[in-house]
Amino acid sequence: MMRAPRSRNWLPSTLVGWLAAVLIVGAWPTPAAGQAGSAGQDVAVVVHSGVPVDNLTYAELRRLLLGDREFWASGLRVTLLIRAPIARERDVVVRDVCQMTEAQFRQHWIGKVFRADTANGPKIVYSAENAIEQVNRTPGAMTFVLASAAAGKGGKILKIDGLLPGQRGYKVR
Amino acid sequence: MAAEEGEYPRLRLAGFGDFNFSRERRIEGPRGFSVGQFVLHLTSQLSSRVTFFGEISFTARTDAGTGSPPAPGFNAEIERMILRFDRSDRLRLSFGRYHTPINYWNTAFHHGGWLQTTISRPEMIQFGGRLLPVHFVGALVEGTVPAGGLNLGYKAGVGNGRAGVISRGGDAGDVNSDASYLVNLASKPDAVYGLEFGASLYADTITPATGDKVRERIVTAHVTYQKETPELIAEVALVRHEQAGSVLWSRAYYLQAAHRFPWDERRWKGYYRFEHINIPPADLTFAAVRNLDGSTLGIRYEASPFAAVKLEYRTWLRGAGSTRDHGGYFQVAFTF
Numbered sequence: 001m002m003r004a005p006r007s008r009n010w011l012p013s014t015l016v017g018w019l020a021a022v023l024i025v026g027a028w029p030t031p032a033a034g035q036a037g038s039a040g041q042d043v044a045v046v047v048h049s050g051v052p053v054d055n056l057t058y059a060e061l062r063r064l065l066l067g068d069r070e071f072w073a074s075g076l077r078v079t080l081l082i083r084a085p086i087a088r089e090r091d092v093v094v095r096d097v098c099q100m101t102e103a104q105f106r107q108h109w110i111g112k113v114f115r116a117d118t119a120n121g122p123k124i125v126y127s128a129e130n131a132i133e134q135v136n137r138t139p140g141a142m143t144f145v146l147a148s149a150a151a152g153k154g155g156k157i158l159k160i161d162g163l164l165p166g167q168r169g170y171k172v173r
Numbered sequence: 174m175a176a177e178e179g180e181y182p183r184l185r186l187a188g189f190g191d192f193n194f195s196r197e198r199r200i201e202g203p204r205g206f207s208v209g210q211f212v213l214h215l216t217s218q219l220s221s222r223v224t225f226f227g228e229i230s231f232t233a234r235t236d237a238g239t240g241s242p243p244a245p246g247f248n249a250e251i252e253r254m255i256l257r258f259d260r261s262d263r264l265r266l267s268f269g270r271y272h273t274p275i276n277y278w279n280t281a282f283h284h285g286g287w288l289q290t291t292i293s294r295p296e297m298i299q300f301g302g303r304l305l306p307v308h309f310v311g312a313l314v315e316g317t318v319p320a321g322g323l324n325l326g327y328k329a330g331v332g333n334g335r336a337g338v339i340s341r342g343g344d345a346g347d348v349n350s351d352a353s354y355l356v357n358l359a360s361k362p363d364a365v366y367g368l369e370f371g372a373s374l375y376a377d378t379i380t381p382a383t384g385d386k387v388r389e390r391i392v393t394a395h396v397t398y399q400k401e402t403p404e405l406i407a408e409v410a411l412v413r414h415e416q417a418g419s420v421l422w423s424r425a426y427y428l429q430a431a432h433r434f435p436w437d438e439r440r441w442k443g444y445y446r447f448e449h450i451n452i453p454p455a456d457l458t459f460a461a462v463r464n465l466d467g468s469t470l471g472i473r474y475e476a477s478p479f480a481a482v483k484l485e486y487r488t489w490l491r492g493a494g495s496t497r498d499h500g501g502y503f504q505v506a507f508t509f
Contacts, residue, residue: 059322059363068324069262070262075260075261077259101439102478106478111282113187114214114288115283116224116253116257119185119216119224120183120185120218
């Protein structure tokens with residue numbers, strides 16, 4: 001099958017159109033994502049006592065929350081336990097750590113499972129007590145609760161970028 | 174541990190579907206209303222380190238039924254069937270039928286129309302297309318390493334390569350004694366959250382249903398930024414065919430930009446894509462692949478967290494001297 005020679009005059013107009021589209025969408029005002037919520041307590045990152053980690057960087061925490069990292073260094077699988085929507089702890093980790101809306105976070109995990117990147121999304125827990133109870137009995141588990149609810153309940157509270165909840169500069173809040 | 178083993182297998186079922194309407198100046202696809210794909214996705218954890226993934230699609234076709242001429246019907250297809258063993262984040266080994274991981278779109282969105290922003294896939298990786306092998310049957314080793322915040326992911330695979338009909342994978346066995354190989358490297362750097370870039374190499378020997386063997390080499394690259402304000406996807410593919418001493422290069426790329434608007438609870442997303450395909454006339458292996466310079470402009474509305482409505486306008490040329498075509502498209506896409 002013969003084809004006519006390809007025209008080249010489409011290129012300038014196409015590139016101009018493309019750049020204009022990028023500039024228009026890129027300049028669109030965005031809501032202030034990443035702002036901290038109302039003044040409140042820090043959110044503690046609590047893991048099962050057998051997890052061989054004491055400190056995570058903020059980027060590592062985000063990768064765990066998004067399922068981009070599924071194993072602890074010991075080879076133990078990470079089990080994510082996250083509060084149901086509306087809970088402040090979930091709001092903090094979804095909006096501030098992942099920089100996503102609730103809808104984006106759900107779509108991310110549906111896509112993650114559909115891509116066969118992982119078999120399971122985060123498990124939902126309905127209270128701080130329930131979250132800590134499940135962390136204590138699930139090797140490799142990780143959850144997020146208000147620091148006041150985490151104290152003295154078992155599990156291990158991780159440092160984030162070297163800081164514990166309540167310390168100046170702690171970011172998960 | 175024993176109690177944990179009792180929890181397996183742990184089967185989950187999810188699905189995707191879409192309904193469409195199209196109106197084109199000169200018909201290239203379905204006319205009027207059409208049922209899109211009905212896709213079932215199965216995930217079954219067989220142990221804490223072994224997982225099965227399956228994807229089955231049912232696609233409306235004019236020739237899927239029985240009789241002569243064949244009646245319209247639905248064509249069932251096993252899109253993916255993968256058994257994977259996870260050693261750690263750094264090492265996973267799997268076997269099965271995959272969407273070939275040398276193209277970002279092909280592995281990011283699969284058959285989930287709801288997952289992709291647009292109604293249409295880029296033509297370089299359309300379902301049933303020939304330019305890039307959509308499916309890959311074989312084995313894959315993959316993993317990610319932190320690499321100082323670069324978060325490097327790798328995939329290396331060996332498989333059957335294309336079937337005699339080159340739009341198909343070698344599901345029932347290899348058509349020749351030459352395996353296909355692929356390598357994919359990608360990075361999601363911590364420093365720029367949302368950014369991903371990567372490149373792939375693919376090597377195969379094609380034995381077409383008619384004609385001599387063709388040595389095929391494919392080089393692809395992609396860059397994406399997935400924060401939705403904006404969302405950017407760019408991919409390029411170069412396909413080298415060597416046959417009887419002559420070497421021919423085909424090339425294709427697309428650039429897509431989208432932006433989720435801040436109003437109405439961020440339900441609206443506008444998008445634009447330009448795509449280009451150029452096939453050398455002498456490449457008979459790609460005789461059925463058409464040149465393309467096309468633009469797609471559309472808007473997506475999230476009717477619910479799990480259903481979207483999309484409206485799209487497309488305009489395209491099929492090479493120099495061709496008449497410009499255009500069409501309007503509507504889609505309702507959902508997951509369940």
